[in-house]
Amino acid sequence: MANSNTIASTPYNLTGPTSAVETAIAAQGSSTVRAVAAVPANVIAKNNWFDGHPFKVRAVSKFSASGAGNFTLNIYVNLGVNTNLTTFTNDILLIGSGALAMASSTGVVFLEATCLWDSATGRLAAKWDESGGLANIVTTPAIIKSSSAVTATNPISATGVDATSDLSFFVTHTMSANATSSSLVELCIDRI
DSSP: OOOTTEEEEOOSSEEOOOOSSOEEOBOTTOSSBBOOEEOOHHHHSTTSTTTTOOEEEEEEEEEEESSSEEEEEEEEEOOOTTTTBSSOSSOEEEEEOOOEEEOSSEEEEEEEEEEEEETTTTEEEEEOOSEEEEEOOSSOOEEEESSTTSBSOSSEEEOOOOSGGGSEEEEEEEEOTTEEEEEEEEEEEEEO
């Protein structure tokens, strides 16, 4: 849930895809535009507390399956190059869970990355710690560690992130065989 440090979030419990093709979570009331958590313009302004101060991006997703398969949760930097559609090509992977085994049950996956942005250079840097997240999957509950199981460059360094619309984030789900449902419980940006 959002806390007193949350500056932006998507609506809670958005319905996610059950596709084997990686797909962004759609915004509430849409099937083609992705749900985005974006830093508000008044917060991103130069000389504001946000400029040069670390912040966290976190996502929590749920899934269910009727049998064996895999679930992957990814958080991306939304560069908005393709008008924020649920399909994408030029966005930057912030952190990903890697393929997590799912059985005939439900599971919850949590991922979090620490970010730092500088308005003078338009550079965004981000990293995750030894534990990038947690999964409570019934068959294999585990800490998601910074290893081959966690995807994305660590740390990332993205340049040209100098507009409010560039400093936003979205989530994707990928589910293999036997997927029955998925949802984005929350996607939040928190100041730290």
